[in-house]
Amino acid sequence: MSAATSLAKRAAQASFAVAGIVPVAAGLWGVLQPLGAAGSLMNHGRYLSGLLLGIGLAFWAAIPGIERRTTWVRVLTAVVVVGGLCRGVGLLLGDPLLPSVAGALVMELGVTPLLCFWQGRLASRG
Template sequence: MAERSNFAGGFSELRALQIAVCIAGLVPVTAGLAGVVFGAKAFGADGELVTLDSHVRYLSGLLLGIGLVFWSLVPRLDTATRVVRILTLIVFIGGLGRLVSLFVSGVPSVGMQFGLVMELVVTPLLCLWQSRVARAES
């Protein structure tokens, strides 16, 4: 096993990555749970539109599931490269869809802009970091 690199405070790089994934996982878990529980109203849309509400709750359930799977990987992030890459691809593709909406429909709310940054920047960076840690740990 390769020697673990340490960050300030004696944290290993793996531990720092685990903490970062736990914190970043708050976004899909809380947004997903809010969407499942409150439907389209959680995101400022009219929840009376039955089809929209149904779709928002479904997609929120997927978001919640993605966040929970990321969290489930935390104890073994140094060996979960394949799953992290698959989840990252799913999140990134979703972010591309949100980016299309930005160009077609205009700039969304700050919360949706935050989601866009999480999907197209933060999650891919965490994936690259995980790959680096996995290589160092093997």
């Protein structure tokens, strides 16, 4: 592996590690905090937060062999983008654009696809 490729790999690994903090922290928060609803709705919110946590952990699991995890990263990215598109539909249906929603959309439709693109370029360098 060339020095430039090694540096690119380390930079991608660091970026994935930092970006993964968002879904892991948000997922843990959602699991552990009261969600302000009762019964099955609260339980469903905790389940969805657990999925978010799992997505973040799965992205983190790709870090050690980042240059070989193209399919893994693409599948996770597709899941995140679909979620972001659904969040966008919610906005079209009248959901408020809160700062937390805007931040999530930036991660889901911006940062995650860019990281996926970067990983693909890294993988193609071999």
